[in-house]
Amino acid sequence: MTGEGTTSASAGAPAERRGRPRSPAVDTAVVETVLRLLEDGVGVAELSMERIAREAGVGKATVYRRWAGKEALMLDVLRSLDEAVPGPAGACVRDDLVALLEFLRRRGLAKRSSAVLRTVVAQVQARPALWAEYHDTVVAARREAFEAVLRRGMASGEIRADLDTELLTDLFVSPMLSRALFHEWRELPEGLSERIVDTLLEGVRPA
Amino acid sequence: MTGEGTTSASAGAPAERRGRPRSPAVDTAVVETVLRLLEDGVGVAELSMERIAREAGVGKATVYRRWAGKEALMLDVLRSLDEAVPGPAGACVRDDLVALLEFLRRRGLAKRSSAVLRTVVAQVQARPALWAEYHDTVVAARREAFEAVLRRGMASGEIRADLDTELLTDLFVSPMLSRALFHEWRELPEGLSERIVDTLLEGVRPA
DNA sequence: CACTTCCGGAACGGTCCCGTCTCGTATGGG
DNA sequence: CCCATACGAGACGGGACCGTTCCGGAAGTG
Incomplete structure (x- = not known):
């Protein structure tokens, strides 16, 4: 969360930390502010470090003390979105699929979620690292949940077994996503x- | 294409145009440069009017003479993407659907197309006018083509008639789109x- | 040929941002 | 208690871009 975790390969002990400790409230305030701004349709472009600090009520130096730049900050913002997807709890595969899509629907209804998704899509070309982070923390878990349900359905005979689970996942998910x-x-x-x-x-x- | 068309509600006659006429080559050069930059993954944010003019080998004043600002220019860029979708020519509905999706696939393979699409998506929140323009010039025609094929299939009995063509279009298109x-x-x-x-x-x- | 408009280039003042640095103050570990 | 470190605020030089304006020259029209 502090951003140093992304770069600090300092395998050594963190040693004794003297002086005033960093306030965890600042970390969350900054990340939360970024999410709120994205949610308001600000767009990652107009998001300057200066503005983020201003709107978060935080000194600019304090932000730079934690993150090397906007890219590193955005990485942590995406990391903060990690979320548990609902496990298979339905009576049949059909209900599980509906539950997973319903989860996506409620997420899509939340402005925050769709705004972040749009932001990430816009950066697919320019900043592959950002997309990779989002994929690993958010997309991968969802896809895996879908494919697990589909495999279960194939085993139980509720789903045709001659189809590719990856393509099937796209068929179910992408309409909601689009x-x-x-x-x-x-x-x-x-x-x-x-x-x-x-x-x-x-x-x-x-x- | 000149951008004045968007604002010029001057219903009166254009009167006599004296002096040197505007070079049409400049219009296309500017629009083409924007497309090329988007294609290279530059992102609509880093696209400054200054840079566009520089890379197009054109005076900045010349750009401002045609377009009121970046928004107006982008509108014309999107307008330049209008394109004919293949008409129904296959033997059966299934072949027509494949042909339409294949058209989308080839467009998606072109960096230019997917880059523009990403750019537009990123602006859905911030600039609704941009999205509206893209939808009217590009999306609407494609959706209409799909729905026409689907209706034809329903009439001929090749497609279930109890389904919503709008939802069906999403089911076919969005996997490719995503x-x-x-x-x-x-x-x-x-x-x-x-x-x-x-x-x-x-x-x-x-x- | 005369005149009007366009052209590329360049400069302008103004605004915003970057990343660093310095204040004076707050805070907590040793 | 002491002192290292964090904090908010903001100044700093440097840079990019905006939208306008001027220039000298080019190019069509009448």
């Missing part, structure tokens, strides 16, 4: 998760 | 379109 990205909380109505899952399960061709 | 957004030309392999269409048509549940 709407959250493009339409921002609109177009994520109640019941959307069920419609996506059921349509995918049944297929589009008539029986 | 991959182009997140993975940038990787992960768009040959044959992906067929796999998406066929999986959606058949359904995920075993027969």
